[in-house]
Amino acid sequence: MMTEFHRGxxxxxxxxxxxxxxxxxxFALVAHRLGLTLTVRPLIESAERTYERADGRADGS
Incomplete structure (x- = not known):
């Protein structure tokens, strides 16, 4: 059950x-026009890795 909760x-x-x-x-488009960069990609990639690891545990991998 905890694994399903963690995966959820x-x-x-x-x-x-x-x-x-x-x-x-x-906001990223406006910031880009001003010469700034918003780095959201690392946050999304980290969350994706966390979900993939949790999903793998649920499958018994």
């Missing part, structure tokens, strides 16, 4: 970071 939380975290990345797009 990891999935929620991953989906939330994707949503934040999508919502940040207009």
């Amino acid at each position: 939380i990891a999935f929620l975290l991953y989906q939330t970071t994707l949503l934040l990345g999508i919502l940040a797009m207009p």
Whole structure:
């Protein structure tokens, strides 16, 4: 049960970071025009790795 709970939380975290990345797009475009860079990619990649590890545990891998 704890594994399913962990996988669910990891999935929620991953989906939330994707949503934040999508919502940040207009700000990223404006920042890019000003010569700034918003680094959202590492946050999304970290959440994706966490979800993949949690999903692998649920499969018995």
